[in-house]
Amino acid sequence: MLILSMFFISIFLYFFYYYCLPFIIWYNEYVKSIYGGNKMKVLVAGGAGYIGSHICVELLQANHEVIVIDDFSNSKPEVLGYIKDITGKDVKFYEFNILDEKKTEQVFIENEIDAVIHCAAFKAVGESVEKPIEYYTNNLTTTLIVAKMMKKYHVNNIVFSSSATVYGDPEVVPLTEDCKLGETTNPYGASKAMMERILTDVQHACPEMSVTLLRYFNPIGAHESGLLGEDPKGIPNNLMPYIMKVAAGELPCLGVFGDDYDTPDGTGVRDYIHVVDLAKGHVLAIEKYNKPGLHVCNLGTGQGYSVLELVHAFERVNGVKVKYEIKPRRAGDIATCYADPTRAKEELGWVATRGIDEMCRDTWNFAKTRMK
């Protein structure tokens, strides 16, 4: 009798898990999308930027309300219209630099903010070596002002746009979140490590806060619409926008910074992650890491590609030529960096789903749309 009842119980559990549970999960999401369950008002600092704008799209499509502060120092006003074109929704926008503490405080006074995603920072390795004062002033002060206003107005959830550069030149790869934070090799990476430290200490002093440090590897790619993508002002510091401009004929030739690293083809290896996958990781982080405490999470694919592998993938996928020449190494660069993304999968249910071909295709689609 016992065996028979055990048999029927296991049959019931099998059917419940594989047929009823998915339906219950779907219905719960459907109800949330209709009645705005867990709808949050999220401030995206730097929300008109390359990564910030993609985060805004994913937040709006997840039925959250979005407020943006941006000074257009590394973005363009038309991005706000593109966000509307893609989602059919507006963000509430404020144009100023967060270094203006009074204006930043006014945003916290005027809006009942539930959470902050802090993307407002300068982010080019090479440039940071030449301009350390600007990088430390902008990146650290904006973080201190955001943290001050969150504490003052009891906003207890922040997701910080951090970077794999905080690991310095890694002794082992793939990198897990428990890898020690290395000697950062440039002011950009050092500022990110300091910003992490600021927010970690703030969380320690304010235990009611949830502070999430998302360590990005190398975000590239563009929204499938072709409306949003990385289009830095002037000469690009990062690899993919430079490749894009050479392929488009806007720049004559790509300089490959060093082919004598200890890597398969001698050029630098990085973990390139599609910016839409990255943005989706932020929505999950703001929704799931909402319990008080410090949460640290890598956002990468776990797959490394060299500079030349990315160049050749771009040419193959898009049927274009990318002229390049080998140049000396760039100050502050490291040989190899890629993620172990296990924690993001286990704690957020997040996995990067877009591969290198899609990153190249979407980048070129954005370039063609931008050039129309």
Ligand code: WQD
């Ligand atoms: C990638 C590889 C270069 C340009 C930094 C930040 C990271 C993220 C992206 C924010 C390296 C080589 C590059 C060029 C080249 N920032 N390269 N010619 O420095 O790995 O990462 O930017 O989200 O947090 O650390 O990115 O694209 O500059 O360089 O050969 O013209 O391409 O040497 O090996 P990086 P990158």
